[in-house]
Amino acid sequence: MCGLAGLLRPTADLDAARLDALAGAMGDALEHRGPDDRGVWFDDAAGVALAHRRLSILDLSPLGHQPMASEDHRYVVVYNGEIYNFAELREVLVALGHVFRGHSDTEVLLAAVMEWGVEDAVSRCNGMFAIALWDRHERCLWLARDRVGKKPLYYGWAGGTFVFGSELKALWRHPAFDNGVDPDALALLLRFDYIPAPHAIHADTFKLLPGSLLRIDAATVADGPRAHDPHRDQRRYWEPRERMRAALAQPFNGDVLEAENRLDDLLRDAVSLRMVADVPVGVFLSGGTDSSIVTALMQAQSRHPVRTFTIGFERSHHDEAHLAREVAEHLHTQHTELYVSGADALGVVPTLPAMFDEPFADASQVPTALVARLARTAVTVALSGDGGDELFFGYKRYERALRNWRWHSRVPGFLRQALAGSAKTHGEASRTGGFAALAAEMGARGIGDVYRQRVMRWRDPEAVVPGAKLPAIFYDQPDPLHGVGTPADAMMLADFSVYLPEDLLCKVDRTSMAVSLEARAPLLDWRVAEFAWSLPLDFKRHPSGNKHLLKRVLRRYLPDSMVDRGKRGFGAPVSDWLKGDLREWAAALLDPARLRAEGHLDADAVDALWQQFLGGERKWHTHLWNVLMFQAWHEHWQSQRSAVRAI
Template sequence: MCGICGIIHKDIPLIPPPLVEAMSATMVKRGPNGYGEYYDTNVGMGMRRLSIIDLKQGWQPLFSADRQIVAFQNGEIYNYQTLQQELQSNGYTFLTHSDTEVLAHGFAAWGIEGLLQRIDGMYALAIYDQRQRKIYLARDRFGEKPLFYVHTSDFFAYSSNTIALNILPWVESNIHRSSLAYYLALHYIPGEQTIFEQIKRVLPGEYLCIYCDSLQMQISKYYTIPLRKPTKPLHAQQVAERIEESVTSRLIADVPVGIFLSGGLDSSVIAAIAAKQHPQIDTFSMGFHAKAVDESVYAQQVATMIQSRHHHFYFDEQAFLELVPQVAIALDEPVGDQALLPLYWLCREAKKHVTVVLSGEGGDEIFGGYGYYEDFAEQPNVFETIKRKLWRTPKNFSVNLNTLINNSKPITPSGFPLLTDQQTRIRLLGSNEFNESFEMQFIDQLNCTYNPLQRATMADMRTWLPDDLLIKFDRMAMAHSLEGRAPYLQPEIVEIGLNLPSKEKIWNGNKKRYFKGLASSWLPDTIIHRRKQGFILPMRQWICQWFEQYGSAKTYFTRSSIADINMTELITIVNDDLNNGIVRERLLFALILLMEWHVAYKKRISEQKMSKNCIFLTY
């Protein structure tokens, strides 16, 4: 696990090392164990390392045999040992046991497409082909690791975070208007466009090729989830073996590994499998004093059953007030997900014991675990099922869900409820803007699905998973130099789950039917069939106390203005909701997080530009 960055500039034949060092300095928590760099004509590349594999020799960059291929990565390649053996059998000699060296030799042997088709992992790659004077950037299939870039006619820059790009003298940190609209609707920003006008994301399953002399850029898609007409699934034993193999591969590390154990089914399966490989493995859970939202008793039951070394923590009101500003500082972009707060705390505590944690991200999207998916499931009533297959319409809504945020009912195509409707966003922004190109591509892919439930889960795989859940997991873990891994995001497991027949996911209110059958290989029925609670915080009282510490919502929100948002309307909306007893707590928290992020981010940019490492940026 690392942070990577680099720059290509037409008019600077020798990139100043302090420039790359300053970019790297913004991501020390992503990689506290060391620094690596590489320079060539008008090219500078850097990284910060969190040592996980081959602690002594795995320093980047790593090279092909002729040293013409230069490889950097942020992440882990889980099947690197198998690929290393294949390369060695073809005559390639390895100097380290690092997975990054596999990338250098693999690129030399197979090219970028062949390499990306073979690797299983979470990664953001930067590979420089000196012979062709090209840099390739690639992001993993499902978006576990971040990769941002800026591209103009004069320069190209990339980074594992946005702040390394925003401190460059040629980059303006202006807010993107339509990105604000998406945030106000979803509490996160989907797709290629970030919150900043100039900064883009490499999307999951994409790679970029940048020509270092002309700065021409090509974007290619190397992976899309293959959707098929759902048929009878593989035998359960075969799929259970795939899950065990995935968990086992994600336990490989030269540092201590633990499990985030929420008490839910997904994390309990991972913990049970991991405990067989690592007896007395460390497990971590977060509880709440309010019993209605506390699942920690179930986590303790699983921990006792698998005999793990369990660490349990309680989240309380004071933690909310303290953690909101800390969480905001850890984010590249605003993500208004309430679960950021306990996750930040859990990562902080876990780091005292381990350097790698496994978690259950992706399980609900793949196997159909969310309650709002029920509206898209087949029903025992055959006429209702036929009707919904024809119209791709959820049973409770007479509306086609053909946009992400502008449907007549304020839900996404997955059924996920929005924070705001179109009229509220017009009040806040003066218009209801959206990214037409992104929306068209998004809906085109959803229209390749074969039934309403597959369509709903694909909608979350394209947006909610990479742009909320995986951002949350990565940023909160990296804030504490902790590596997070998600075993369910192994390509074969994802493809099996998304192509299951609808009845195998949800039938007559019973969610994750197929996965529950698999889980019987590792867990007792009392754990498998208990009611899912979800990760919901008791927010209303905390939000009231948040504003009370500032005197009022108006005092709080007038501390700083956010470009394009009508702050008067924002304060009116917040006060109306406070007076009504807080019925829109998700929106209020998202607005608080947006304000905290905006203030913190401006301060971080200012501090970076004023630091001694950035004096040269007047260049």
């Protein structure tokens, strides 16, 4: 696990010393992602430089140092992540005549690119990764991201220079990166609590989509951002909708016991691959289905007690540490439990802008940061249970959306259109329920439109962000599966494509890497995902409870009493914070005079919600939290840019 950064100039107008210093500064901004080693490579004649910060996980020797050149010296790579099937690929490549000096997966990746080319090589990799690779012969830069989007990769233009990095803080270190706030991206933040790829908070700046490749030729860099369209230029080598449609076209045709056996085998292998490391490995354990099954499969394949980590909350209804403790005791893991106070949680809040570098407003970022910090005291790698809900129908909101879709389909068309026509006049009131919420869904063209109402925050963010025009994203499609599968499949696909990489995996990556901890998610092995997509819906959605097949596998390792219990999720009491200890902090950030001076948000609209919230409207804390996360981020970004300009 590492951090990468770099730049490509349209002309070779910077000398070696300047290229080295620029790339080195960008890479050093990511020291938390890789505190163990530092490397810079540049070619001043080509105007390209690559920087790397290493967190040593495999092959701790200098033979794993990056940037790394291929055996034939054609390619140079910086790479963040892990290729779990590297040993298998290495065997194939040795048989084809490749010789290896060390034991790192980076060296295997380069040999694979030499043998099969970039796209075919990446398609053969089972792992999580972000890759930047310079091709000396073609004079082009390749960027690549793993199938699901576990590892981040930003890119954009700093003046006339193409820049890229694992986090925005690397791009900020380039003195010409003066890209301001993109109002369209800000509107997306208010709508969803995060900014979906390929969009980013800055103008002329983008995220690489999961499962995508981007080729940038040195000759085209001078054309600048206006000549590059991320939707056109980013090429998907693995596209979830295509893969789900293919899986549904060839469904699993065995009975539920055969499916249970198959899933158990797949998960065992996925967990086993992610236990491979030359450093200590543990697991986040919440006591829910997903983390429990990962823990159980780890312990079943370990000769020693697995290290498990849980956060508990003092005097809080959010506390579920006792559930994790029961699982740990049954499996005989080496369990670490830490109870934190409200003050401990609130102490994380000021660090969030620096931790995430892009405004991000899922409040469960706070407990996730705390459990990552706890795990890092004992291990360098931690497995997580992310992905179970999106693959096995785990969210209660799926049921609510299906119920509403059934109700709406019974309403005559003319009445639905009439009600839908009034929805715009209700604005944010549709968030609070009642007639306004009903009217907002009445114009639904398909399950996608109904489900979007379940995952949005601000209903009309364009009204509060001056000059914004909401970009269309995957959630805006009325039928995400284009006529294939069931409405339930379509909702799970939408979450897998957007919410999972842009919220959940972003949250885990930033909080874990902030403390130099590598997080791995075996449930998101692409083989598990494609198998889950091939299953009939009643193997997931079942009268006895959702995530049916996953729970059948878990019963092999835990008693029914530890499987059949509800779970509230990894939340945070934001409403209490904003009315209590964070009230003064929030009031300063939301001050109308300040908002007017900055010009990014409609001060009157924001202040109206703030006053209504203080007056007792319970729903507005989520609206306010994403505004506050933007405001806190904006303050941090301004201070960071001032520091760079002063150098």
